[in-house]
Amino acid sequence: MGKLSYMKLKGSQNLRLRLLLSTLSSTPILIDDIRADATWPGLRPHEVSFLRLLEKVSDDCVVEINETGTKLKYKPGIVMSGRHLVHDCGTSRSIGYFLEPLVVLGLFGKKPLSIRLKGITNDSKDPSVDTFRSTTLPMLKQFGVPSEGLDLKIESRGVPPHGGGQVILSVPIVDSLKVSSQFENTMIHAARGIFNRLLPDVHIFTDHKAGEQAGKSPGYGISLYAETTSGCVISTDTAVSYARGEDEGELEDEKKELSPPGDVGEEIASALLGEIEQGGVVDSTHQGLLFLLCALCPQDVSKVRVGKLAPYAIEVLRHIRDFLGVKFVIKPDPSTETVILKCVGCGLKNLSRKYNGTHNILGYMASVKNGDLPEDVVLEILLRLPVKTLLQLKCVCKRWYALIGSSSFVNQHFSQEAIKNTYLFGITDLMRNDMLLPFAALMGPLNGVFCVVSISGHMALLNPAMRQFKPLPLVHPYVQPHLSSYDDLLGFGLDPSSGDYKLVSIQYFWNEEMDVPHYPSLVSVYNSGSDSWRHFEDVDLVNSSRCAYRSLCNTYLNGVYYWLTEFNDTDVAILAFDMSSEKFQEIQVPDCIKSKEGDLALYDGSIALLSCDLDKIDKCVDVWVMKKEGCWTKILTVGPFQDIKWPLGFWKNSEVLLETGTSLLTLYNVYTQKLRTVEARRKENGFFIYWVFSYKESLVSLKGEGNKCMLWDTSSDFVKDFFK
Known part of the structure; x- marks a missing residue:
């Protein structure tokens, strides 16, 4: 029921009309052979401009054009309209070409x-x-x-x-x-x-x-x-x-007399x-x-x-x-x-204006539960609603309860572009005992789910939108009496092959009798599917000479977790763990990083490495991007800055997050080249750890057969005990 079906059309005839009717009727269309045999194949500038106009007045509108412009896939969204919009129609066609469809769409928008x-x-x-x-x-x-x-x-x-x-x-x-x-x-x-x-x-x-x-x-x-x-x-x-012409010479050749x-x-x-x-x-x-x-x-x-x-x-x-x-x-x-x-007439109703406020949505959806609208229309409406509203709508009828809780609906809802990403800061002070959530580490989010680690070492999965909190079983490996754990690496990821959440823990041990590091280290992997840990020893790439470069120099992308590590306090490299194969591999970094401080982050869908020479008074931050394994390209240098302690990552791709010498957070805009301070509630002389991440709420449930999952409530005794 959730799979979209596209109306298949051919040719460039009446493209504007097809797009207008597609939007009004919420019918996705696929158009092939757009001037495929012409000397200049594909879409014309005014047609592309009209598509961009549809994107401006609609929410969740998806436009896909192939490289030659001869194939167009269009999935209409909700007409939002709005005020103070601006669109350049170009000179390929006049404004009148755009006015007729625009005025019809405007009548059925959410706002004037x-x-x-x-x-x-x-x-x-x-x-x-x-x-x-x-x-x-x-x-x-x-x-x-x-x-x-x-x-x-x-x-x-x-x-x-x-x-x-x-x-x-x-x-x-x-x-x-x-x-x-x-x-x-x-x-x-x-x-x-x-x-x-x-x-x-x-x-x-x-x-x-x-x-x-x-x-x-x-x-x-x-x-x-x-x-x-x-x-x-x-x-x-x-x-x-x-006459129109791209080249001034063409205009000179035209007949000058009107x-x-x-x-x-x-x-x-x-x-x-x-x-x-x-x-x-x-x-x-x-x-x-x-x-x-x-x-x-x-x-x-x-x-x-x-x-x-x-x-x-x-x-x-x-x-x-x-x-x-x-x-x-x-x-x-x-x-x-x-x-x-x-x-x-078809009796087209302006449904867009009814999506204004949670109470209106609940009342309207409750009125259509008995088949007033086609199933595919109901599905499209539900997919665009926030998690809080959907949880309330699950109580309307059994059919909706089953639909909203199904894995296919959960996946479709999370992939909807109408559900926007929110950029968040995380901050903890290890020197304070009065924080609401005194966690030592915060990893994720993955599909809206975080992994939190308390100062005492307890770990749990957390979905804030669903208000679900799932404590993980403790790691109980056998450790010889003369060994003590002195450092560890943690990584939180998603296994693409199974859809299970996984948590990898690398524990480093110290031989107290000989006062030297102990090899081998211990690797443990938690699987949410089985709700249990598995332990590995003698992992070649995980040895006592490798340690974390910095506790927060790590990130996750596409089923692989990455740590920035160093060997013998000198050589720097990335340690990667594949969540599906559960194998480690080593990735080299640019040579110039080996003598500098660095951090790992995500930039535009790729692994990014931020490097900074902290020994200099005026510090510059170099941004390297890895498009494929081991191949790095420097795309950006920002600075110089004087009071910089560490580069932390990116904020919406256009701003670099920096930590100052006084542990303040500063954002540097790469376009305006201006700095702004991030206001954060902090106490003086604290030991701060910062996180920056992109969060998108989801319907992913942490409940499973035999798994202990409870309602997230910071005032409950259990949650308080967990973070002690």
């Missing part, structure tokens, strides 16, 4: 939409921003869209080839739609001359822009519209400018008369949008009359049938030479 669009406002290919304001917006009002909050403000104009125009589109949100019942004066004079033969009251005004408001290219255009006695608006427009304004005025006026002659409630340019709005209406009959069906409108009807399951009844009217179309 306010977005600034930059680019070309007027050209001869797409409807102009003037036509959109004078014709498209009034048409929306016929479908119950409120006038308040529906607006297009033209701040500056721009024509091809360089654009430079800017508009601000504002769109309110609706629960659902309602059923439809029924430049140069010579150019203006020429257009008025055509109309004055028919009627005297013709009003045409100029909107001359200068300076920055005139855009980056010279040109002019005209937009005409006529309003019928029943309130319908018919429009046409065009613009005259130099079309005469008089000819343009007569041509566009005649075009408007042609649209009026065809009859209907909209012009041919708006037929497709009209049919889409009818299809989105409640499940009642919509009836519209239009002129001759435009080719694009016919394609819209076909895609509406495929995506929304709405079929139109088409009946020609010979007496008026028009076409009457009827349909029963």
Whole structure:
């Protein structure tokens, strides 16, 4: 039930329409052979720009494009909209290309939409921003869209080839739609001359822009519209400018003289008369949008009359049938030479606005538990909810209890991009006895689960989101009486092959009789599946001459745990432990690290090594990244700094976390090159240990047959005893 099925399409035709309907209907699509045989194959710049626009107004939208651009996989998300958004439409197509689908999406968003669009406002290919304001917006009002909050403000104009125009589109949100019942004066004079033969009251005004408001290219255009006695608006427009071109030389080769304004005025006026002659409630340019709005209406009959069906409108009807399951009844009217179309709408509801607050979600989901929505829609909604809400929804019915607790749902929920990562600091003071959780080590998180180690050496797994706490059995290896443990390495990971959590412990011993280190060391591995430890001896790479370089110089990635270690106080290397094979291996570090202090961290999905020469007054931190085993690349150097004790890791990739000489935490932004202090509650003269990690809540349960797992409560006697 959780596997997504994609509607498979071919070709580049009507890509914008397909993406719009995919988003409205929550239908993932897979499009192949996008201009595969063309000289310039793949997606065009305006199509890529439209995909980026969808990502800006949606949450959890996934776009995958292959290297050639001939294959597109699109999984729609929830339309969030929002205010103060900005999008550069480029110069491949005008702003009008983006406005029509954007206004429809905005109606069904979670929040009202306010977005600034930059680019070309007027050209001869797409409807102009003037036509959109004078014709498209009034048409929306016929479908119950409120006038308040529906607006297009033209701040500056721009024509091809360089654009430079800017508009601000504002769109309110609706629960659902309602059923439809029924430049140069010579150019203006020429257009008025055509109309004055028919009627005297013709009003045409100029909107001359200068300076920055005139855009980056010279040109002019005209937009005409006529309003019928029943309130319908018919429009046409065009613009005259130099041709688009990436190279200035191409522009020089174009014909420098623009079309005469008089000819343009007569041509566009005649075009408007042609649209009026065809009859209907909209012009041919708006037929497709009209049919889409009818299809989105409640499940009642919509009836519209239009002129001759435009080719694009016919394609819209076909895609509406495929995506929304709405079929139109088409009946020609010979007496008026028009076409009457009827349909029963799909009744699209704005579910996005209902996801506002936990109480609204619980109430809404409780109302649909009895099959009001299709199973796949319910699943998509549940996958986007936080853990706390899902735990409450498990009590709604047995079916949801089983679904939310299933391993497939848990895995899908954790992989959802809608559940965001949170970056956290961990801090402990080993000199204090009044800390709420006086742990000595904090490892993870892995799938939302931490491993905590108390000062006394007790270990436990912790899932804060589920509020589950699972103490681990104690390590009880046989140790000879004359040996004592003097150091250990701990590593917490996930076995990719079994899905079990594993904890590896390397114990180093001291021979008290001979006053020397003892070999061999002892390796113990805990497996959450069996809830038990296994012990290994005579591990070649784990010997008495190797010790931890620093207790926190370790990290985990993709089933392997890494420690930065040293041999005989001189040679530095990485010790790696594979959680699946339970084998150790050694990884060399760059030669320059051997004489410097270092730390291990994660950077952009790879193992990173931060090195710093602490003997210098002005200290620089070098960042090395290991893309494949043993191959290091220095990608960054930050500094110099004077009061630096140790580099600790990364904060959201863009900031380096540093510990100062007074044990304060400082963040250095690699882009702005500025430092900021992290506020942390500390006491003076403490012995501090810091952690930084990316946390994402999960539904992973620590309960298992025969395993002791309890509710996480810092006030309980058990938790207090554990951390003593």
